[in-house]
Amino acid sequence: MNLRQSLLALALTSVALPAVAQEVNVYSHRQPELIQPLVDAFTAETGIKVNVAFVDKGMAERLIAEGTRSPADLVLTVDIARLKQIVDAGVTQPVQSDVLDANVPESMRDANDQWFGLTTRARIVYASKDRVADGEVTTYEDLASDKWKGRICIRSGLNDYNVALVAAMIAHHGEDYTRTWLEGVKGNLARKPEGGDRDQVKAIAAGLCDIGIGNTYYIGEMWEDPEQRPAAETVRIVFPTFEGDGAHVNISGVAMTKSAPNKENALKFMEWLSGDEAQRIYAETNHEFPAKPGVAKSELVASWGELTPDSKSLSEIADLRPAAVKLVEEVNFDG
Ligand code: FE
Numbered sequence: 127m128n129l130r131q132s133l134l135a136l137a138l139t140s141v142a143l144p145a146v147a148q149e150v151n152v153y154s155h156r157q158p159e160l161i162q163p164l165v166d167a168f169t170a171e172t173g174i175k176v177n178v179a180f181v182d183k184g185m186a187e188r189l190i191a192e193g194t195r196s197p198a199d200l201v202l203t204v205d206i207a208r209l210k211q212i213v214d215a216g217v218t219q220p221v222q223s224d225v226l227d228a229n230v231p232e233s234m235r236d237a238n239d240q241w242f243g244l245t246t247r248a249r250i251v252y253a254s255k256d257r258v259a260d261g262e263v264t265t266y267e268d269l270a271s272d273k274w275k276g277r278i279c280i281r282s283g284l285n286d287y288n289v290a291l292v293a294a295m296i297a298h299h300g301e302d303y304t305r306t307w308l309e310g311v312k313g314n315l316a317r318k319p320e321g322g323d324r325d326q327v328k329a330i331a332a333g334l335c336d337i338g339i340g341n342t343y344y345i346g347e348m349w350e351d352p353e354q355r356p357a358a359e360t361v362r363i364v365f366p367t368f369e370g371d372g373a374h375v376n377i378s379g380v381a382m383t384k385s386a387p388n389k390e391n392a393l394k395f396m397e398w399l400s401g402d403e404a405q406r407i408y409a410e411t412n413h414e415f416p417a418k419p420g421v422a423k424s425e426l427v428a429s430w431g432e433l434t435p436d437s438k439s440l441s442e443i444a445d446l447r448p449a450a451v452k453l454v455e456e457v458n459f460d461g
Pocket of ligand 1: 341
């Protein structure tokens with residue numbers, strides 16, 4: 127290289143370097159309020175700006191349509207089926223990271239490094255303190271038994287969370303058993319499926335039903351809202367199990383897009399989300415179970431006792447999603 131070429135090379139480097147903004151772009155299925163405390167803490171620590179776009183529906187379709195022009199670096203979402211849907215659409219890339227491998231237990235990340243779980247939530251029973259005896263709630267299978275006739279409230283069977291629960295039932299017992307089980311649960315409902323998980327708690331408080339099916343963290347949200355807390359105080363949290371196994375859990379997680387324009391910062395944010403501080407924020411502000419072993423649960427979540435998660439793999443459950451949807455429709459669960 128002669129002097130002129132060297133000077134030119136130097137000029138090009140000095141132009142290219144400072145022009146890169148320190149940022150990372152996130153498409154989030156999760157409510158912006160949930161993500162904000164994490165974003166603020168990460169930016170304060172690293173100086174990297176995080177831009178969050180809330181994408182309610184059609185995440186995979188949007189990433190496919192945007193292709194290599196997509197500004198998105200990361201996708202944050204709940205439900206293993208949604209994570210897999212994005213991976214199956216071919217819009218993510220594998221991420222090799224010793225930090226992620228150390229922080230996220232193997233059962234909570236993809237074998238091909240395409241997605242990583244950040245938190246766990248269990249789908250459990252909200253039980254009326256007044257009308258449900260200790261030990262009365264046992265297994266998910268038992269929810270179809272006659273003793274619950276007219277006593278159960280639940281949201282739509284086609285909601286993602288319920289579809290995952292039905293898929294887990296198929297993983298344990300097969301489709302025929304699960305069809306009969308769904309008919310049994312439907313026959314035990316106090317009212318047609320409606321509302322969200324919190325509405326089932328409110329229905330129990332109003333005396334419409336004795337138990338409801340819902341996710342753990344909604345009780346945390348209601349607990350912190352002065353208007354909803356009285357309803358939350360009328361129920362106990364019970365972790366039902368699959369016969370001889372554990373409670374149904376799902377995850378929230380993260381994946382890197384195939385075209386991530388800010389790959390290095392995206393990796394930093396992913397690793398940070400799996401670390402102690404972010405995991406503590408997830409536990410305290412959203413009452414989820416942290417993925418990282420050893421990070422403390424919130425006081426409220428700890429008060430519910432130990433969670434033993436079901437041993438069926440989340441990938442298997444996600445693969446059974448179409449079969450689960452079919453059964454829910456077949457028995458006209460919501461009708
Ligand atoms: Fe939710």
